[in-house]
Amino acid sequence: MENLSLETILGYVESYGLPVIKAILIWIIGSWIIGKVMKQVSKIMSKRDYEPSLQKFLSNLLSWLLKILLIVTILGTLGVQTTSFAAILASAGLAIGMALQGSLANFAGGVLIMIFKPFKIGDLISAQGETGVVKEIEIFTTKLNSPENREIIIPNGILSNGNITNFSSEGKLRVDLTIGVGYDEDIKKTKEVLMKVLTDNPKVLQEPAPTVAVSELADSSVNFAVRPWSTTANYWDVYFETLENVKIALDEAGIEIPYPHSVEIHKEG
Numbered sequence: 235m236e237n238l239s240l241e242t243i244l245g246y247v248e249s250y251g252l253p254v255i256k257a258i259l260i261w262i263i264g265s266w267i268i269g270k271v272m273k274q275v276s277k278i279m280s281k282r283d284y285e286p287s288l289q290k291f292l293s294n295l296l297s298w299l300l301k302i303l304l305i306v307t308i309l310g311t312l313g314v315q316t317t318s319f320a321a322i323l324a325s326a327g328l329a330i331g332m333a334l335q336g337s338l339a340n341f342a343g344g345v346l347i348m349i350f351k352p353f354k355i356g357d358l359i360s361a362q363g364e365t366g367v368v369k370e371i372e373i374f375t376t377k378l379n380s381p382e383n384r385e386i387i388i389p390n391g392i393l394s395n396g397n398i399t400n401f402s403s404e405g406k407l408r409v410d411l412t413i414g415v416g417y418d419e420d421i422k423k424t425k426e427v428l429m430k431v432l433t434d435n436p437k438v439l440q441e442p443a444p445t446v447a448v449s450e451l452a453d454s455s456v457n458f459a460v461r462p463w464s465t466t467a468n469y470w471d472v473y474f475e476t477l478e479n480v481k482i483a484l485d486e487a488g489i490e491i492p493y494p495h496s497v498e499i500h501k502e503g
Contacts, residue, residue, distance in 0.1 A: 257308045264304040340374040343390030357402040402466045414455030416490040431479045432462045439463040455492045
């Protein structure tokens with residue numbers, strides 16, 4: 235009985251003990267390798283200046299994928315049939331993907347935005363018919379703050395696939411204004427008055443230089459293209475201040491800004 239018991243014990247050790255020891259060693263070594271890989275990946279993403287939210291998400295995703303692979307390897311060492319397990323995971327992944335098709339598109343769009351960086355937080359952009367300052371870039375959505383102080387939430391899927399105008403990427407913006415004066419007014423004098431308004435405003439950049447030029451001979455006015463440049467932060471200040479100061483300067487110079495006239499014709503008899 236003692237010999238039989240010893241043989242039985244040795245049989246159990248050989249059948250189950252060695253695979254368990256192998257599984258433990260694989261877990262220890264695999265966890266150590268995963269840790270090294272994750273540190274290296276974090277260094278690479280930091281050097282490439284990935285968004286913190288994207289770094290965290292990709293790190294967690296990669297960590298879970300490596301751990302699942304490690305667990306499948308350990309199950310195979312213990313004699314578990316991993317083919318059926320892999321099939322279950324694939325089926326579950328397909329089902330989840332179909333159910334979350336729209337969310338996955340937004341997720342993919344968020345990853346593309348964070349990697350290629352068509353804009354960053356604080357940029358003034360126009361996209362999907364909306365204009366505002368980028369407030370947050372999340373995995374699934376991007377939040378803008380409109381000039382009216384409204385929060386605009388745009389799904390990243392359509393945002394990444396549409397046209398995006400970034401007003402802040404160059405650091406400077408041109409303010410486009412059209413000012414009309416009467417046909418009887420002196421063009422040269424008008425240009426001097428308009429240019430002085432621009433050069434006297436400290437928020438108007440001198441490089442690139444502001445410009446004033448005749449743009450159109452309209453029905454009731456000579457229209458001037460007034461083009462000051464400003465920083466992104468001062469855009470609206472320059473826009474509104476220029477309009478106000480132009481009106482004041484033209485009035486002081488005696489230059490008429492035309493307005494619609496109506497003519498009444500009275501027929502006698």
